[in-house]
Amino acid sequence: MNLNIIGYFIYLSITAFIILKVGEICYKNGNVYVAELIPNHSDLCQKINQILLLAYYLLNIGYCAMTLISWEKILSTNQLIEIIAIKTAAIVFIISALHYTNIIIITKYIHKLIK
Template sequence: MNLNIIGYTIYLLITTFIILKVGKICYRNGNIFVSELIPNHEDLCHQINQILLVGYYLLNLGYCAMTIISWEKIQSFHQLIEIIAFKSAIIICTIATMHYINIILLTKYIKKLI
C-alpha cells in the first residue's frame, strides 16, 4: 500500500474543506467591508467580493497542490499523520495571516477615506 497516495488524498480533502469553508464565511461577511469602500454601488461591491473569493480559492488551492511536490516518501502511519498535520497547519496559518493582513489593509484604507 502506497502511503503517499493516501496522504495526498487525505491532505487534499482536509485542506479543500477548510479552504472552501473559510472562503464562504469570508465571502458572506466580506460584503460589509467592500461596501464600505465603495458606498452606493452594491452590484460593483458584490462583483469585487466574488473576484476576491475566486482569487482566494486559486491561490490557496494552488498552494496546497504545489506543496505536495515537496513531500518525502512516507514510511509509516505515524509519519503519515505527522506530515498531514504539519502541512495542514501551515495552510491554516497561511490563511489566517492573509485574512488579518487583508483586514488591516482594508481598515487603514477606510480610515483614510473617512
C-alpha cells in the same frame, strides 16, 4: 509500503474543506467591508467580492497542490499523520495571515477615507 497516495487524498480533502468553508464565511461577511469602501454601488461591491473569493480559492488550492511536490516518501502511519498535520497547519497559518493582512489594509484604507 508507500503511503503517499493515501496521504495526498487525506491532505487534499482536509485542506479543500478548510479552504471552501473559510472562503464561504469570508464571502458572506466580506461584502460589508467592500460596501464600506465603495458606498452606493452594491452591484460593483458584489462583483469585487466574487473576484476576491475566486482569487482566494485559486491561491490557496494552487498552493496546496504545489506542496505535494515537496513531500518525502511516507513509510509509516505515524509519519503520515505527522506530515498531514504539519502541512495542514501551514495552510491554516497562511489563510489566517492573509485574512488579517487584508483586514489591516482595508481598515487603514477606510480610516484614510474618513479623515
